[in-house]
Amino acid sequence: MTRRVAVPFAVLMIVAVLVVVPLTGPARAVDTRGAATSAANSAANSAAGAGAVVLDAAVNNVSVSGRRIVLDPGQPTHVVVAVRNNRNELAQIRSIRVSGSTLGLTFFVFDTAVKMDVPAGTSVTWEVDVDMAELRGQATGLLSMQVALRDAKRTVVASASGIADVHGSLVSTYGMFGLGLLLVTIFLWAAALLALARHRLPRDRWRRAVRFAPAGGGIGFVAVVSLSALRITPPSASSDLSFIAGAAGIGFLLGYLTPSPARSPSVPQSPTFPESPPAPADPDQWFPDDRSGITDRVWDHEPGVHYGEPS
Numbered sequence: 209m210t211r212r213v214a215v216p217f218a219v220l221m222i223v224a225v226l227v228v229v230p231l232t233g234p235a236r237a238v239d240t241r242g243a244a245t246s247a248a249n250s251a252a253n254s255a256a257g258a259g260a261v262v263l264d265a266a267v268n269n270v271s272v273s274g275r276r277i278v279l280d281p282g283q284p285t286h287v288v289v290a291v292r293n294n295r296n297e298l299a300q301i302r303s304i305r306v307s308g309s310t311l312g313l314t315f316f317v318f319d320t321a322v323k324m325d326v327p328a329g330t331s332v333t334w335e336v337d338v339d340m341a342e343l344r345g346q347a348t349g350l351l352s353m354q355v356a357l358r359d360a361k362r363t364v365v366a367s368a369s370g371i372a373d374v375h376g377s378l379v380s381t382y383g384m385f386g387l388g389l390l391l392v393t394i395f396l397w398a399a400a401l402l403a404l405a406r407h408r409l410p411r412d413r414w415r416r417a418v419r420f421a422p423a424g425g426g427i428g429f430v431a432v433v434s435l436s437a438l439r440i441t442p443p444s445a446s447s448d449l450s451f452i453a454g455a456a457g458i459g460f461l462l463g464y465l466t467p468s469p470a471r472s473p474s475v476p477q478s479p480t481f482p483e484s485p486p487a488p489a490d491p492d493q494w495f496p497d498d499r500s501g502i503t504d505r506v507w508d509h510e511p512g513v514h515y516g517e518p519s
Contacts, residue, residue, distance in 0.1 A: 261357070265287065267285060267286070272370040277353065279372050279375065281340050285318075287335070292331050294329070303322060304319070305318070305354075308354075311433075311443070316343055317379055347380055349382070350442045351375075351443060352371065354368070371495055386433035396423035416463045424460065425452055425458045425459065426458015432451060
């Protein structure tokens with residue numbers, strides 16, 4: 209196998225691994241989420257030990273670590289937190305934060321001020337209704353949700369994570385974010401394909417591949433946001449990054465396989481000759497003031513052309 213064939217084949221195999229693994233991973237996680245999360249919570253609670261604050265949260269009567277939680281901006285969201293303080297000192301909780309994020313970006317945050325002191329070795333349960341009417345213009349679809357307990361210094365004491373099914377509007381911050389990614393991706397592909405059509409891409413294959421990689425990554429970003437907004441696949445940090453990397457790898461491979469631009473034919477340049485100095489407009493300027501001694505100069509009928517030398 210020659211190097212020209214081996215390199216694209218290796219890149220294609222890497223891309224296949226990056227794409228297939230994320231697509232199969234979330235399916236297994238969804239099928240076994242109930243049992244896996246229950247076992248994980250039990251293990252976490254039993255292994256908490258001294259020095260930890262354990263949080264068990266439920267939103268709208270659904271455990272945060274369980275199924276998807278529906279968040280309807282038209283109705284109050286009921287939040288229940290059960291806190292177990294395994295520290296040797298008092299745990300002071302001053303706020304409860306409910307937030308949603310995708311791709312590491314937070315799209316909605318709701319803070320509720322509380323004054324909840326949990327003595328060492330005890331448990332406290334607290335309930336509150338949170339008004340999320342502004343959620344309609346902030347996000348829609350499936351997002352990663354987190355319920356966090358914070359102290360007076362805004363430090364997270366304990367948290368629980370799950371999936372929120374937000375019934376918001378497509379004309380929201382999250383929807384506009386997806387539209388912006390789509391426009392940027394269209395621009396990147398248009399620029400790359402236009403350069404390909406005009407034969408203005410670099411002749412080096414690796415430079416052409418790097419030119420197409422951001423466009424492929426843009427498709428990955430758009431796909432992740434679209435699947436989340438359409439409630440098809442819940443977001444996941446590891447699988448989303450792998451999916452985006454796989455899409456960028458496909459774009460890299462397509463750029464590597466694009467044909468090399470043809471060399472422009474070289475046009476021979478016409479030889480240049482030194483310009484002769486311009487002749488004076490008045491032929492009398494060639495004669496000295498004393499013309500009596502000039503006998504051998506002969507002038508042609510064209511001004512500026514002369515023969516012989518003065519005697």
